[in-house]
Amino acid sequence: MWESEFETQEGKGFSNCVVNPLKQGMKAEAFERRGRSWYVATDYPSDLVLEIQDVSFHLHKIPLLSRSGKLNRVMHDHRGDTEKDYIKLDEIPGGAESFELAAKFCYGVAVDLNASNISGLRCAAEYLEMTEDLDEGNLIFKTEAFLSYVVLSSWRDSIIVLKSCEELSPWAENLQIVRRCSESIAWKACSNTRGVKSWSYKSQSRSPSVSPHRWSDMKDSSPSRQPSLPPNWWFEDVSILRIDHFVRVLTAIKVKGMRFDLIGASIVHYASKWLPAISKDQASSTEDVNFAGGLHLVVASGKEDVPKAQMREQRLIVESLISIIPPQKDTVSCSFLLHLLKLANMLDVAPALVTELEKRIGMQLDQATLKDLLIPSYSKTETIYDVDVMCRLLEHFLVQEQSNEPPSPSRSTGGDKLGGTLLNAKMRVARLVDSYLTEVSRDRNLSLTKFQVLAEALPESARTSDDGLYRAIDSYLKAHPTLSEHERKRLCRVMDCQKLSLDACMHAAQNERLPLRIVVQVLFSEQIKITNAIASNGVSMAKDTQNFYSQPNRGSVLENLPQSFQEGWSTAKKDINTVKFEMENIRSKFTQLQMEFDNLNNQFEKLSKQKNVSAWSTGWKKLSKLKQTSIFQTKTAIHDTGPQMDSTPHVRAEKQRRWRNSIS
DSSP states (O other): OOEEEEEEEOSSSSOEEEEEEEEOSSOOOOEEEETTEEEEOSSSOOOEEEEETTEEEEEOHHHHHTTOHHHHHHHHHTOOSSSSEEEEOTTOTTHHHHHHHHHHHHHTOOEEEOTTTHHHHHHHHHHHTOOTTTSTTOHHHHHHHHIIIIITTOHHHHHHHHHHGGGSTTHHHHTTHHHHHHHHHHHHHHSOGGGOSSOOHHHHHHOTTSOHHHHHHHTTSOTTTSOOOOTTTTHHHHTTSOHHHHHHHHHHHHHHTOOHHHHHHHHHHHHHHHOHHHHHHHHHHHTTOOTTSTHHHHHHTOGGGSOHHHHHHHHHHHHHHHHHSOSSTTSSOHHHHHHHHHHHHHHTOOHHHHHHHHHHHHHTGGGOOHHHHOOBOOSSOSSSBOHHHHHHHHHHHHHHHHHHSOSSOOOSHHHHHHHHHHHHHHHHHHHHHHHHHHHHTTOTTOOHHHHHHHHTSSOGGGOSOOHHHHHHHHHHHHHOTTOOHHHHHHHHTTSOGGGOOHHHHHHHHTOTTSOHHHHHHHHHHHHHHHHHHHHHHHHHHHHHHHHHHTOTTHHHHHHTSOHHHHHHHHHHHHHHHHHHHHHHHHHHHHHHHHHHHHHHHHHHHHHHHTTTSOHHHHHHHHHHHHHHHHHHHHHHHHHHHTHHHHTOHHHHHHHHHHHHHHHO
16 A cells, blocks of 8 residues: 655745655656656566557556556456567547656656646546545545645646646546636636736736746735736736637636626637737737738638638637627627628638627627728629628617617607717718728629618618718719619619708719719709708898897997997988888889789780681781771870871871771
8 A cells, every 4th residue: 555645845936746655565766768668767577568659658567557447457358478468548638748647656756746737647547547446545636636725726727727628628628627727717817816826827927027936925915015916917818728718717707797898808819819810900900001901911812721720720719709709788899890700701600600790790880990891702792892791780780779769759868868879870870881882882793782772771860961972872883884874863862962062062063974863953952052041041130130120229229339330320221221212112113024924924825725726817816906906006196185186187197098008
């Protein structure tokens, strides 16, 4: 029977343990390595050869069989006539390194336990079935005690052990090592930063001013002297984990009640480290370069340039990050969500996750930028940018805004603020859509239907001005010069001419690409605006004048003015009266002209009714009218001249002769 104890070593920056035997049956002073083989330095020849991953171990049966139930069964199944048994164990977790430590433990050699080798040794002990049934204080008990009392109490060791579990699946998962380390990390991340027993793993290497020794010296000092850590102190440490372990840690952190904005920030930090496309695109946006760089160049080269293994890994990362983003709004930025959407489309992420991501983007679409919305098309469509994605994002935005609208007009201040916020969001999205249409309209493969659907998706109240929409229409007409007249009218139908500014109207009036009917509508709407403006100004001036004259104290106001002002006012008053008189005369003359115009109009209507009468009868009617008119004129002249006209027979005879000549 072997007995052993823990001896704690310090001074290496982390806690470790030495398994030291007190009594043994076969003592080995050391293990020697010769090439790819291990030998035990004893006086007895080896009678067992174990091969693990091309590494041979020349050992003895007695120390191993007394501690391992697995080797007992294997040796029983491989009994032969040869002096030396040969066994191959390639499936042992932890490989040759973990088995070397387990073999040393069986021989009584001191084993140095630390955070780097404890997970592999614990899994190897489980595989070799080194339980308490065979020997008290066996390797499973030793490694389990070290995990529980040393590793899980340290932030840094928990991170290292969880990182080492990446190569030990599914053993580390089945032995609950991953779960226990994840919960330990989550508990420490959510606790008070002053209670962390050791400085973070990555911060040690980058921050020489605060070393582990200095922290251990300071942790016993007063709370006022201890350094305060920022809220995101754990981001860098957690980001070194594989995606499945990162998800386990973040899920545990959510359960502990971590703030959602910090969870979102940790997701962004992890994505920037493990997704090169996002990190490059963020760097390009930080340097304020054009959209031609960054992610666009990374993904525009095509899927064939990316290895399949790397694509599967990145697809798994993107799908996992989408699934763990907190549902609360503004947890992560809209720009980050759009970067994820670009990668999701390129990597063929599951459609359900893409739909969920698009809904999240629709909640924050008013925060997006034009560069982020220009998502390249990776499908079989011929367009450069994926316009269908933009249509779906806009649809999700409208559904979300409709669900957030108050059911009835609220008189409270809160309802007014909510309505104003929703209206401002729609206006921002409308400007964004107009800019997007201007950009994508340059693509000659963009159909008129997609342009029209996207332009008409927002309600009319979202746009106070259609100048941006007019620019998009003009850009589309430039890129598609072969459109028919009907298609151009259909395109311009999405624009309201009355919402164009003066500059846009002047440009549209001289735009030869627009249909003639649209140009006329633009001019007519501008004329109406001018007329209404003049009328409103005239009404306002009249009201101001009336208010001035109706003031009861205007006499006192005038009396208080200086003499020069009073004389000027009397002169101006006379001028005003003169202008009023002249305007009355003009009004009366205008009334007379209006009456004459009505008479002429009536005569024109009578003549138009007689257009079917023959020319001959028309001529006789004209002669009869002419005769009546001349007789009327003669009578009138006689009546006006009186006896003087009758006393002149020569004049009367002359008039009669003229009348007869005219008849003949």
